[in-house]
Amino acid sequence: MTNKDPQQVIQEVINSGRPVTLDSLASALNCSALEAAHHLPKETCTFAPGEDFEKVWESISQWEKATFIVIAGENVIEVETKVACGKKAMGYYNLMGGKSPLQGHFKYENIIEIGFITMPFMGRESHFAAFFDKNGKCAYSFYVGREKHKLIESAKEQFLALQSSYR
DSSP: OOSSOHHHHHHHHHTTSSOOOHHHHHHHHTSOHHHHHHHSOGGGEEEEEGGGHHHHHHHHTTSSOEEEEEEETTEEEEEEEOOOOOEEETTEEEEOSSSOSOOEEEOGGGEEEEEEEEOOBTTBOOEEEEEEETTSOEEEEEEEOEETTEEOHHHHHHHHHHHHHTO
């Protein structure tokens, strides 16, 4: 952790004019993405325990559209979709079938916390659920969907209700 006040560092990164991510905050603070999220102002970030994985996933599946993001190395992979519900089996939360382009098997037991974060991205309002693993890394996240670059209002309201439910 840097010697500077974390709130000051966060504001410097946000005001830098560069894209702000949990990873960029973590780098500036010299900590994990999860620790960086915990340094965000309380009014912009709440947390659910990993045990609520299925409950949170089912809530996200109610959004009109979400953008699923996973960062692998220096690659950012995005899938815009209506998120499908899955089911737990053999240690995974499994998405199979259906019309969603997002399919796969998610090791839900490795998720220790889920952050509901409101943080600007590229100067635009942004809201997302970040799924943190045992190493404090953001394994993947779901951003409130957009149409024509504008947040989908119903999805934003559902996100804010979910965020508020964990205050």
